[in-house]
Amino acid sequence: MVEEVFGEGDICSVRWDEQVGAVILEWVGDVNGDTYREYMDRTLNVIVDKQADKCLVDRQNQGRMTEADQEWTVEDWDVRAFEAGLAYLAIVYPEDPSAKTTVDMAARKSPFLELERVFVHDFEEARDWLLTK
Template sequence: MAHYESDSLTVEWDRTLDAVVMNWQDFAKGDTYREGLDEGLGLVIQKNARNWLADLREMGTVTPEDREWTQDEWHPRAFDSPLRNMAIVQPESVVANMSVDDMVTEVGENTTSRIFDNRDDAEAWLRDR
């Protein structure tokens, strides 16, 4: 069951992975993008979740303003949460992939992040954490 849904994103809790799962279906920017990430982080806090799976295959490019917001505003809050393991399924678009690369590599002191080219490997990695 979805915790949050928009045209761009579905946020779910996956008990088998003990993870918040972000399924991006389309391009999102501004308030839509930020609200989705905040909803996911709220679920991390609610569930005391250590794992995060972001499936970005269909996401699209992240705007420079949203990348800056993610790095300056969202990352500090995420890295101060129970979150410890972030599995990222990379976007299919080369341009979109470049737009999220910097955001994914910036991780907190207690957080491990890995990028995967398919969802099965990302889920397997989280199960082993």
């Protein structure tokens, strides 16, 4: 797997997976508010720079999203990502059951039926799904 790293830290990493042709956002810690939005925007910048239509968000180690972050993701980030050309989004569920619920709640609010999404429990399953797109 050939990857180009765009940001890595205690909270998350943002990288480009050349083989899949996808931006990979992997959360490695719990985060909310401005920091969450900053990393989501970094991810969007890579989507734009790479003209990517695929993104994998690994939330296994992320905690619950606040309602404000859910709304921002659906009403702001999703809109900009879709307008930038994002067509396929693979999300790896958080391990925490209550965090999984917040991911599901946010996904139900998305107005973009054209954005094909898959929700799985395993990184490789998400990556394999994107390889088919």
